[in-house]
Amino acid sequence: MSEEKNILLPNPSKLVVSSSPHLHKGNDVQKIMIHVIIALIPACLVGIYVFGWSAAQVLIITIISCVLIEAISLKLIGKSQNALKDGTAVLTGMLLAMNLSASTPWWVCVIGALLAIVLAKQLFGGLGYNPFNPALVARVGLLIGFPTFLTSWAPTKSMLSSTHIDAVTCATPLYQIPLTLKNGTTEILSYTNMDLFLGNIPGSLGETSALALLIGGLYLIVMKIVCWRIPAFFIGGVAVIAGIHHMIEPKTTLTITQHLFSGGLFIGAFFMATDMVTSPETKKGAIIFALGCAIVTYSIRVWGAYPEGVSFAILFMNAFTPLIDRLAANKPFGHIVTEN
């Protein structure tokens, strides 16, 4: 049949044979991580703008130590260094730094990286097997081990340039509140809601700007990297509980806005609680998880020993993830009919 034209056929010995499906969406772990890193950039920039060069130093030191420690761990375990390419170490470093004060000494950053990569991740088997969010394990570890570094916040640049010229450290709004409330001051906060929203307040270098985190979080939702359920039910849950509590006891509690914007709620809800490995997989499970985070966060903030409870709440709920996954597992298509 090939008289008229030179018809070429494939060479069977060079064909690829594999199981179906033969198409792939083209997404991979590395692309997901790059999107999350992009989403964190606005908050990092605000951190550097508000707290100055020292914030950038903390970021760089933490990221580099995380990547190096991951590389060394992989070498010691005998795994391929290809695992570095997935970008999870960079992301963990970034998230950890954003949870630290801009004034954190370099060696504390390195210890934090060790906790995150070795203790929380590689000892459990690496990516995909860690039950707890590595960055949060490191943050909480440091908070318990070095409370002074973790709770003495660097002042913002605007504070330094004004009257507080010789202030070296200061408390976060959430930390001030219980004290001022106990003293019976009517003026609860010296920060306006706008300061809280934009991030012009003391705190961890990446958590202060609710606006920047919101932009990043919405980017992740629009790009379909994370589902809206966890952030929405986490933040919404805190708002509802705080609103009800404030209605009942308006004098001794904070308003909804102060609760939403003054601590680590936004970074926690958009970037920590949504960590795929440590949060439930189903939609139903995500809602249970997020509401649990909201309740625990509020309880720690109001009745706990620490002024901020987001990290503890997420770690607490991480521990429940396998259980939630089991309870909230999808029912197969067509199951109802058989039960009847």
Add this chain to the structure above:
Amino acid sequence: MIKKKAFSGGVHPHDGKELTNTKNIKIAPLMKEYAVSLSQHIGAPAKAIVKVGDTVLKGQKIAEANGFVSVPIHAPTSGTIISKNKKTSAGGRMEGGVDSVIGPTGALVPMLTISADGEDTPCNDLEPILSWQDCKPEDLKQRVLDAGIVGMGGAAFPTHVKLSPPPSQNIDTLVINASECEPYLSADHRQMLEDTKGIIEGILIIKSILGIQKVCIGIESNKPDAIKAMQEESRKHNIVVTALPTMYPQGSEKQLIYAITGRKVPMGKLPMETGCVVQNIGTAFAIYEAVVKGKPLYERITTITGSPIVNPSNWRLRVGTSLADALTLAEGVKNPDDIGKVILGGPMMGMAQFSLDVPIMKNTSGILLLNKQEVTLYTSGPCIRCGSCINVCPQSLMPSTMGVQIEKERFELAEETNIMNCIECGCCSYVCPSHRPLVQLFRRGKSEIQANNRKKKV
């Protein structure tokens, strides 16, 4: 009417249908040789009734059904049965005068090779039944069996079995599957435009075999011209055409029944439990030809497509045409060094081939070639529990969990996680960011569980 969301989950890959969906079906010229597999259907392979050296006519029965779930096979043209596989036959791989050759699944299948005499002489064993309306359903069903008709959408389940529901089962709806949800394929689409009348008559025959009134044709909304053509023709016969959302796997039996009737097939049960019988559009046409023209099933419409193909096109191919011959019809490939995969069927559920000698079968809806870029070679990583697979699973299963269970060989746990409900559509593997071979794992798990259960029974 157009439904917005028919079933939960599903994916929508680039469908590549534009390569062929405007191309008329061409009739393939006569080939020199046809390798006719005796195992073209689900169930026992047919039993050869001719031997090497025998001469056969076009449409002559060359193998008979071997049991209830089995169908006969017919010669695609007139000629002589030859043995291609001299080496293996000498080595004793010839059973009852039939070669055993590697088939599309990679397993050895009995195969009869016909060397065409070029005359294409028909045998006319099956008489045309022109006034089928006066026929008893039993006789029509017998004709469907005699013509060797199987489900032509992909599964190749013997059609006469599907048309014989137990008397206790109340059947009220015939669902015609014309969704053609597999990317790249347009064989059903073209057939609906070109064989509209025959398809409708086939549907009416099925309707009279089942003795029911309600018929629905489900077509994905990405084929508006086919929807229009079918609507115009079916209106006269009180047949409903439903436009379905373009979402893979819309053509899966359970998802289709749900989209059209709102009924859910109970877990572990057959679709007929919902009172529905599902038939493919190509099968309806084959039934029309078998009854009205007395023509057994020895040819079908196949889409030959993919970016490496010089002339992607739709063909009426005879069963037994080799892949090499079929690709030659489509004028071959642009660059033989840039071929990644040759797939029999669609890209989501088709089978990758390693030989071009593999023949077209009754259920070969397409031959798809992918170039090296389109074939992603990957190393799979650990599950990062993103939940994408759960969101796309049309059966609402937990693919991530099941994947880990099979990897750890915890088959009983996987059975509890409902792995047996997996329809192997491939949505989970398609979206997995860790490139986990989920479907492959599930196939292994399912066969291990089936083997274990069989052992338990014994």
